[in-house]
Amino acid sequence: MTATTDTPPEDLRDRMVDHIAEAGHLRSATVERALRTVPRHLFVPDATVPDAYANRSITIKPGEPGGRPASCISVPTVVAMMLDQLDARPGHRVLEIGAGTGYNAALLAELVGDTGQVTTVDIHPDVTEHARRALDATGYDRVHVVTGDGTLGHPDHASYDRIIVTVGPWDLPPAWLAQLALGGRLVVPLTWRGQTRSVAFIKQEDGVLRATDSRLCGFIPMIGDGQDGERKIRIAEDVDLHFDPDQPIDLAALHGVLDREAVTVWSGASVAPMESTDLIWPRFTGVEPGTCRFAAGNTAVEAGLCNPAFKYSSPALVENDSLAYLTLRGLEPNATERRFELGATGHGPLGTDLAERLCAVIRTWDHDRTAQPVITAYTAGIPNADLVDGQVIDKRFVRLVIST
Structure with missing residues (x-):
């Protein structure tokens, strides 16, 4: 009606x-x-x-x-x-x-x-x-x-x-x-x-x-041949990782990773409320092969298990038995606006290193917040020697290369 x-x-x-x-x-x-x-x-x-x-x-x-x-x-x-x-x-x-x-x-x-x-x-x-x-x-x-x-x-x-x-x-x-x-x-x-x-x-x-x-953007997932590629694993109660099949992410290796000591590194870059950070994520994908999505529900956050910048959709890095995810903290408000500093929280033996690497990309983004990576799609089977420089993402039908 x-x-x-x-x-x-x-x-x-x-x-x-x-x-x-x-x-x-x-x-x-x-x-x-x-x-x-x-x-x-x-x-x-x-x-x-x-x-x-x-x-x-x-x-x-x-x-x-x-x-x-x-x-x-x-x-x-x-x-x-x-x-x-x-x-x-x-x-x-x-x-x-x-x-x-x-x-x-x-x-x-x-x-x-x-x-x-x-x-x-x-x-x-x-x-x-x-x-x-x-x-x-x-x-x-x-x-x-x-x-x-x-x-x-x-x-x-x-x-x-x-x-x-x-x-x-x-x-x-x-x-x-x-x-x-x-x-x-x-x-x-x-x-x-x-x-x-x-x-x-x-x-x-x-x-x-x-x-x-x-x-x-966000859209309803497509139905059809080769469109069910994204993977998801639960690494803790109410916490999931979303990643691609070409990434060697092992659930067994990450078992209990959030129970290990957390180390948070701060980038020095800050944003105002509602200010976009969306170009950080594609930058990560052009530099770090372990980039994935960290998704935590209210239960995990309220229990203090994790503190991602965006609960259901924060970029993260995974390597072997360690991970780090994007986080933020409120800064003392100045005379005109409230701001939040971006950082990364790491867990596991490589947690500090991963957090530092996340912050390095954040600082690069902060230097030019409008810069976009170049995304090139080749048909599957093209040899590495014929690809442009960048991080390669292998799907079923195409090879994506993300170049920063």
């Missing part, structure tokens, strides 16, 4: 776009125009109109009880961010993996115009049925809606100038690379070393994908 409201949908839509701009996620006039044009509330008819224009995701297909949704409409700021990365232009042929409500496909149709083409693919028939109805009802019947496995892309309309993925893959399937035109752009919320970032890859003349722009 769509609840009544005293504020017209057009005004709520303008407020939504104004908020996105104020948050710094709206850098393109064409994306702004599309966001102010497409009636988002008509793609989520079971939501109230105010909720449709709030800065939150809306579930359209629940998942397993107690688990994540199977499909949703993404947070507007994330939608704008990824469209900015995609840079879709009039006449472009665009493939979208993950149809959702059809809202993002409508925005893409606005961006590519009547001379362009948009194809959106989803594995759930009820999701594509919803998207088809919503697109037809709002005048975007020219969008092609396909029910199928998104990991296979859609070869019928290839090659594509742009591919955008609106579900969260762990790997890059060969079909996406094959169906992307040379010089084309792939925007994908890729997971590696426990974090997920929206990466804007450009296909080079040699077929390699290269990215100099990645931004923090």
Whole structure:
């Protein structure tokens, strides 16, 4: 049902776009125009109109009880961010993996115009049925809606100038690379070393994908071949590590590691409340092969077992029977603001060394907080001698190299 409201949908839509701009996620006039044009509330008819224009995701297909949704409409700021990365232009042929409500496909149709083409693919028939109805009802019947496995892309309309993925893959399937035109752009919320970032890859003349722009995000995990790669182990009550299969992380070696003496090292770098630290994590992945995600619940933190900077998602380093994770502490407030110093807490025989190494990367980040690592994706099987310098992350279909 769509609840009544005293504020017209057009005004709520303008407020939504104004908020996105104020948050710094709206850098393109064409994306702004599309966001102010497409009636988002008509793609989520079971939501109230105010909720449709709030800065939150809306579930359209629940998942397993107690688990994540199977499909949703993404947070507007994330939608704008990824469209900015995609840079879709009039006449472009665009493939979208993950149809959702059809809202993002409508925005893409606005961006590519009547001379362009948009194809959106989803594995759930009820999701594509919803998207088809919503697109037809709002005048975007020219969008092609396909029910199928998104990991296979859609070869019928290839090659594509742009591919955008609106579900969260762990790997890059060969079909996406094959169906992307040379010089084309792939925007994908890729997971590696426990974090997920929206990466804007450009296909080079040699077929390699290269990215100099990645931004923090979170998405529903993708269903399909090769997409269940991330591993998780419980190292203590209410404390988990998330990592990749190519990392030699051994649960038995880490047994009881948090019961060992904690050593905390401080970096000297500080942040204000709500100030972003998200580029620290990809920097770690370009320097340290043992980077992973440290996730602690309330029980572990309240019991004093650990004190991560961000309870459920802090970068950590693991080596043999030792680990260190990102932490912080409040500093004495000055006349204008409160600040928090970043540091690292280590446990185990190598705990101090790992904490020092974490702090070294934090200090490098502090010197230039906007610097991004270069992310290069090669097809699996490419020998090391043919890779650029950097940390290599081996997945099933690709070899990622993170270069700082």
